[in-house]
Amino acid sequence: MATNDCNQWAVVRLVTVQRKGEAGKLLFTTVTELAQGRPVPTAMCGVECLRLKENKETLFFRRVILSKNDAINWYQTLGEGETCTPVPTRQEDREKKLDGVPIQVSKMVSDQPWPMLGLPINEDLFSRPNQRAIDPAPFIGSVPGRLHRRFGDRSGLEAFLENEDAQAFVARRMHIDLFDYQEYLGSAVYISPDPVVQQIDNFMVPAKDGRGERIIYRIVPRPGQNVKGLRLTTFDKEARLLTSFETHEVPINGILEVEKGTCMGEYGFVVTHDEHGVLAYQPSSSFLRQMNLDIRVSSGSSRKVRVPSSDSPTAPAIDYQAAMGSELASKSAIGKVSTPGPGVRVAVEARKREKLAEAKHYGQRWFAEGSREEAMYFIQSLLRAARSRVIIADPYLGALQLGQFLYAVHSEVSIALLTTKLAFKPMCKQKNVETKLGLLEAFRHSLEELNKYQKLVPDVRVISASSLHDRFLVVDNDVWFVGNSLNSLGEKASMIVKLPNPSEVIERLESLSTNAPCLNEHIKKTAKTNTERGRSE
Template identity: 30%
Template sequence: MESNESSNPYSKLTDGFEHAVVHIAVVVPPRSTSKRPPLRLLFASVWLLASGRQAPLRPAKPYVKKFKEEGAIAVDRIVMTAEEAIRWYRTASDELGTPIPLSDARKDSDGVPLSAGRLSDFPTWPVLGVPLESDDITLNSERPSIPFRNLGIIRYSRRISDNQEWPSFLDQDGQSKHCQEAFKFLEHHMHVDFREYPEYIGGMALAVPDRDVHSVRHFIDPKEDGSESLYIHLKPHPGRKLKGLSLASMEGQEGILTSFDTVPVPEDGLVVIERPSSIHGSGLVLTHTERGVLLQTPMRQFLRQMNTRIDVVEQRIKVSVPETDKKKSAVDEYVTDKKTLASSQTLGKAPNTTSAFQRLLDAKNERLLNHSAKVYEQMWFTADQRKEALEHIRKKFKHAHSSIFIADPYFSANQILQYLLAIERDVIKIQILTSSSAFKQTNEATTKTGIDSEATQNTHQKLLENLAIFQGSHKNNIEIKVANTENSLFHDRFIAIDGRVWMIGSSLNSIGIRPTLTMRIPHGEKILDHLLRLYNNALPLEDFKVPRKALKKL
């Protein structure tokens, strides 16, 4: 007779689990022909239910969000046995169908073919892993790689699909109403923000709670003599015992590792570590002899002091104000509160209030800020730093390899010679977006009498002449466009080099003359996409004509 191990290849994973719940979202294609295409896997998560967890009920019918001619999104929740759920999770992409529930199957939607992209395992199956947490307690520095918010003693497997094309309502950069509705619908029912975690679209995830450990508490007990006890308490699931567990505890003080202890977890789950002085920061790694890593927490400081503040709203004011300075502007309304401090209290005692400790904190924060400024290439040019600013921009153009994009509403003739002649590679594609403002003469002489029509026309002609000078010495593919309509006008100044985008506080024709800032945008790709849309709506320089009305007034 075949052993249970060989008949159930997932026995090591399902030991201690009876049921699993599958959350699945599919794209329902539009019925364009008499025969509708198969459903498409949008995302599925399989959660093994720990001992004591009650299996949820299946909805009376799937949750559906329709998008007219483009199709719909349908979400369902299905309960299966733990073994069948993992077996379904491991099904080959080209053999995948919608999961079949333990009971009350629906003939029209359960077990039907499911279209899916090729799925790859991260980590490699059958390895399960835990998310690496950030040492930033607010998680402001980076988000965990696992998209679910209810993190606990859980190990994960992920199947990520190849790139696929999706309907427009699943456009991650889409700003339309139906895009917002689609992602909010998915986040509500699937508990995943796919705009933040787009790599999970088209894929699957398996969540396996630890069969023994329910939770881990990590706290300290200060003593009157200045010593402290570090307590780490593991709580088991009902009816389970704590066996084969080890705990690696690490401690540190302001960036310096001071201790690293590995101890077995006793049956009662309580690990006590005594220290002769204050414990500044502590982290841990929990492992099992067979299941591997179960939990990782980075080194963090304990909360020892809390400041509370209570404000009382004395008056609520409704403000109505024009949205713009136009005479027939629409009205914008908002509400503001007048608050008064009612009480302020400090609870607990800070571990160290010395001037030396504050110096450590200040220096650490300064290094963090300096590092961020360096990463994003923050540069401040004071007045009378024109030469330094010119060289700074030229240096960036010299390092370009494939593309340069400039969006500056005042880019004009002189900027071609000031910057573009520094480009060293003929293969670089150059796109420049300027505006009709660049051709308006606003110097002191013309301000008194209005714009000089002839000078304005000469500015346009000079730009064409300098462009010809550049093309005479460079073979680059270069195009200049002029924004002069509502759907192409812009204000801010940008340069993009090989896809990396910098924002410039002033135009290239005056940078370094007055104080200004340049800084690389962390996620410049999205900004560049918007700028290219403006560029596509603008007029080629050769087709642009200075409007006669603009020549008569500033």
């Protein structure tokens, strides 16, 4: 797939990070060919910069215009060691102090040999489009393009990931949030627009005059191009079955009709070119046959609600807008689905199975009232599977829970326990009820027993009761959200579920642990408080 020689100009966007007195380092760069007929943008004057006060570094951004050949040459020179910032092709665009300046580049690894280009795909080819798809290349923009990527090393760029202002600075100029796309740190991307196809129309023609339904594909070439060498591969899905996979030569007029009879399934396509390879694709999706339209008229009344933010008598008030009422004015349907067919039934049942599979994947588990034993066995099974670490964050984690659960953990696993003073609060002031200090000593004794018989030495932190409400169980790199504390899980109806983004929770729990006193410190403080209270009495 050779790059297109018809595009004469390219835009280079470059961000470097530099410490005073040192050469700058490549943070990220894109080289984008301009599509044929697109005007060359105005040259940028100077650079834009942002100082990172914490570590005395500065981010520099510059956008320059190069001829396509100069842009390719500069992109290919990027490699381990010292290189120079790109020099604009046009003499009048050059700035001596900014262009051709030495910068440091890490070792680059290409994911495909040059000049092979790849088309970014948001989802699997045979999947239906969905809202959860994540753009793999947001820096491309609204014009589809193909990529060549050279991945560098992000060593020395850690400070950037800790500075939200720096991330926002780069995101506005490079059209990518490098905190979310960290694989591109220290990297370079070459972007080439589709060299042949300007537009693809795809629609279904209803049955009429004895002729069944058919799908029309209309491919419009760019000015000066034609559809010679283009092929369209179509694939159909009916009731979760792949029913057709065909490749068609695109007619000289760019219009391809495919007879279907009925179009109740899902239809996708891939456009390829003899020389340029894959140019475009569309995952399988169904055609819109009916649209229901409800028009409601607002009552016109608006109400603002003011309430205290908490139960505290000194809590500040917050305002929010109450929902406005409305009345149904009209209801209509555009189009009609007379016979949905078995595909709808299959899709409904398949979606149910997908939800069950997602629940299983995330460990969603409901414990009915009175299922204490079942809940305990389940938590023990999770802990028994740990291979590197366990973190239990529970405001009511007491001595009894150490015996109920932690003997299921293997001796080579590190354990961190986050509890609060609520776990050591006596239930009442009757006789024979342990004091707070007694409960703390019982907890410490349980830890000693755990060390003696299981060779486990948990790091126990007593955090502020106001710092933690929810309960979390970390097993290696997975985090479980636990509805009830471990001392009562399963006694009342509750749920446990594995969280999809565990890293954030682990970081927050570790932050809570860092600033909290250990168990021995908390016991000493409690004993001292009791002594002082006794003297005052």
